[in-house]
Amino acid sequence: MSDRVLIRKLPSGVPGLDHVLGGGIPELSFNLIAGGPGCGKTTLGNQILFANATSERKAIYFTIIGEPPVKMLRYQQQYSFFDMEKLGDAIRFVHLGDEANRGGLKAVLKRIQEEVDNTGPSFVAVDSFRSMFRRRGPEGQSEHESQDFVQELALHLTNAEATTFLLGEFDEAESDNAVFTVADGLIWLAQAIDRNSIVRKVNVMKMRGQGQIPGLHTARITEHGLDVFPRLLKPESRPAAPSAEPPERLSTGVHELDAMMGGGVPQGYSVVVAGPSGSGKTVLAHQFLLDGAKRGEMGIIAVFEKRPDTYLETTPFGPEFKQMVAEGKIQILYVRPLDLSIDETLFALREAVVRVGAKRAVIDSLSGLELALAPTFREDFRESLYRMMGALTESGVTVVSTVELEDDFTRLKFSPQGIAFLSDALVIQRYVEIRGELRRVMSVVKVRSSPHSADLREYHVTAKGLAVKAERFTAYDGLLTGAPREHESPDDLTGTAEPRT
Amino acid sequence: MTKPSASHLDAAQRVLRRDAPSGDSGPGHAAAARRVLERTLADLGDVMGATAAHALLVRSLKLGALHSSALAAIAIDTPTPEAEPLPAYLERALAENSVEDVTEATTALYASWIMLLERLLGERLTAKLIRDVRPADTATAKEMK
Numbered sequence: 141m142s143d144r145v146l147i148r149k150l151p152s153g154v155p156g157l158d159h160v161l162g163g164g165i166p167e168l169s170f171n172l173i174a175g176g177p178g179c180g181k182t183t184l185g186n187q188i189l190f191a192n193a194t195s196e197r198k199a200i201y202f203t204i205i206g207e208p209p210v211k212m213l214r215y216q217q218q219y220s221f222f223d224m225e226k227l228g229d230a231i232r233f234v235h236l237g238d239e240a241n242r243g244g245l246k247a248v249l250k251r252i253q254e255e256v257d258n259t260g261p262s263f264v265a266v267d268s269f270r271s272m273f274r275r276r277g278p279e280g281q282s283e284h285e286s287q288d289f290v291q292e293l294a295l296h297l298t299n300a301e302a303t304t305f306l307l308g309e310f311d312e313a314e315s316d317n318a319v320f321t322v323a324d325g326l327i328w329l330a331q332a333i334d335r336n337s338i339v340r341k342v343n344v345m346k347m348r349g350q351g352q353i354p355g356l357h358t359a360r361i362t363e364h365g366l367d368v369f370p371r372l373l374k375p376e377s378r379p380a381a382p383s384a385e386p387p388e389r390l391s392t393g394v395h396e397l398d399a400m401m402g403g404g405v406p407q408g409y410s411v412v413v414a415g416p417s418g419s420g421k422t423v424l425a426h427q428f429l430l431d432g433a434k435r436g437e438m439g440i441i442a443v444f445e446k447r448p449d450t451y452l453e454t455t456p457f458g459p460e461f462k463q464m465v466a467e468g469k470i471q472i473l474y475v476r477p478l479d480l481s482i483d484e485t486l487f488a489l490r491e492a493v494v495r496v497g498a499k500r501a502v503i504d505s506l507s508g509l510e511l512a513l514a515p516t517f518r519e520d521f522r523e524s525l526y527r528m529m530g531a532l533t534e535s536g537v538t539v540v541s542t543v544e545l546e547d548d549f550t551r552l553k554f555s556p557q558g559i560a561f562l563s564d565a566l567v568i569q570r571y572v573e574i575r576g577e578l579r580r581v582m583s584v585v586k587v588r589s590s591p592h593s594a595d596l597r598e599y600h601v602t603a604k605g606l607a608v609k610a611e612r613f614t615a616y617d618g619l620l621t622g623a624p625r626e627h628e629s630p631d632d633l634t635g636t637a638e639p640r641t
Numbered sequence: 642m643t644k645p646s647a648s649h650l651d652a653a654q655r656v657l658r659r660d661a662p663s664g665d666s667g668p669g670h671a672a673a674a675r676r677v678l679e680r681t682l683a684d685l686g687d688v689m690g691a692t693a694a695h696a697l698l699v700r701s702l703k704l705g706a707l708h709s710s711a712l713a714a715i716a717i718d719t720p721t722p723e724a725e726p727l728p729a730y731l732e733r734a735l736a737e738n739s740v741e742d743v744t745e746a747t748t749a750l751y752a753s754w755i756m757l758l759e760r761l762l763g764e765r766l767t768a769k770l771i772r773d774v775r776p777a778d779t780a781t782a783k784e785m786k
Contacts (some may be wrong), residue, residue, distance in 0.1 A: 208689070208693060209688055209689040209690060209693065210689050210693055210697075210761055211687070213762055213766060214762055215760070217766060224765045224769060225768060227766070227769045228769050232687075232688075233687075233688045233689075234687060234688065235686075235687070235689050235690035235693070236690070237692060237693070238690050238691050241692075458767065
């Protein structure tokens with residue numbers, strides 16, 4: 141016999157929210173869904189009830205004052221969770237506006253108690269109870285009476301074995317309100333405004349008896365209702381690869397580059413390919429995916445700047461790439477290009493990785509991702525990216541990310557905003573001016589825990605992909621400074637530099 | 642938008658016929674219509690509140706008056722529910738008319754009500770809310786019993 145009561149956790153019906161809640165909604169709990177107008181309280185309330193109500197475990201959704209029920213039903217039925225078949229039998233909507241107008245809190249409480257006693261619902265929502273407190277009813281109820289109302293309601297509904305949700309408009313300055321003390325769970329919804337963007341946030345401030353994930357989590361309202369994207373926690377540091385068993389290497393699809401990297405990309409590494417516009421970053425990323433697809437390794441590519449059909453036109457491997465996409469060996473993820481959060485992007489990537497069993501992933505590009513993010517997330521882009529890369533590579537996926545690099549010949553830059561440190565391997569591509577001609581060079585700057593070439597190699601972007609010269613670019617010095625000097629006797633400088641580690 | 646369709650009229654006739662007396666008495670038909678309206682008001686009031694349900698009925702009265710001279714004659718100066726419940730007022734106002742006029746008026750009124758609800762809430766939800774609207778032998782109606 142257990143000496144502790146087992147609290148069942150009910151699904152919220154909101155993707156991602158159960159994880160944030162610490163497993164779900166505790167059965168028989170008395171919860172407050174709070175937030176400002178338009179933040180999704182009613183949608184969340186409906187979503188939870190529709191996810192749980194059945195003929196055997198009924199739900200009542202009480203509306204009091206606020207959004208007229210006709211409007212609420214009109215709009216809520218647009219969401220996919222609004223199952224008409226549940227109406228009437230599993231879920232009843234009861235409006236208490238007349239009771240509130242004529243009898244105030246007492247009349248509302250009495251009717252709720254009657255309905256609950258008569259129906260015995262397992263789930264109850266009261267929307268919006270807060271608006272009753274803001275107006276003075278016929279009895280001119282005080283704040284004290286309002287608290288009594290909540291206390292009595294909580295007591296009655298808990299005794300009636302109903303899991304309850306009170307929906308109300310609160311602002312954060314009211315966080316000391318007594319109702320927060322009574323509630324077992326407190327889910328706060330908010331809309332953060334930054335410049336022209338609005339980002340929805342969910343904060344589970346309290347959930348008695350279980351450990352919720354703290355902090356503000358991004359949310360989005362779609363045709364399916366509310367979606368929550370749990371905030372990424374910092375990845376645990378990965379154990380160093382055992383020296384006896386070096387990680388499997390994946391080919392980039394460019395033989396010479398593989399050799400420069402010491403035999404390809406170690407599996408589970410995050411590779412950043414940085415270079416200016418037109419330098420062939422995307423071409424290299426596509427070669428990486430195509431090479432995997434030919435070996436039966438599934439791949440995904442997340443694009444932000446162009447829609448998939450347009451994007452496919454940009455690759456020199458058009459027909460081959462399209463064929464792989466058609467066969468499902470490569471999947472293109474077009475992530476909505478406005479007001480994204482890193483968590484949302486990661487969710488889409490992770491979901492795709494699991495769905496297709498991807499071994500290779502490409503993010504094309506980090507610059508595009510940054511632009512697609514809501515301004516509020518751009519501020520901590522580096523940290524967010526760090527968490528995202530950690531989460532992706534922890535699952536064993538090898539990630540190649542492209543990043544736009546503005547050529548700046550006055551100083552050597554490996555990546556914008558110093559994001560090079562995020563990568564396990566870094567490949568840079570640059571333009572150099574030789575005798576009035578722009579030519580391309582690339583170098584492997586780092587491959588963590590692996591020897592690699594330090595060469596600057598000239599390469600060309602061809603219809604078959606990157607063609608990297610087998611020898612180091614030896615005819616000039618100072619290629620990266622913008623003022624290369626030609627050697628009098630280039631033959632003196634041929635040869636291979638010592639590999640770096 | 643302001644004219645009920647044939648299916649609205651058909652549904653209204655079906656609902657009203659269920660309560661209609663067999664005789665040719667105008668007052669009898671008006672009383673039967675009152676019962677139907679009261680029942681529908683109760684169904685709707687439960688979900689959207691009595692005030693909102695009443696407001697929709699008043700609007701339906703105005704829309705129905707465009708298609709029924711008997712209804713047009715009484716649609717002016719409708720009372721508030723506090724003064725006299727609208728179904729009772731309609732029964733009193735229609736009772737002096739012929740059976741044909743009462744039938745035409747109540748059908749126009751009820752069909753407008755269904756039309757308005759469907760416009761606001763869609764067909765399926767309206768059928769869920771007004772239990773009498775769908776034919777008794779359909780699956781939807783059976784589910785609601």
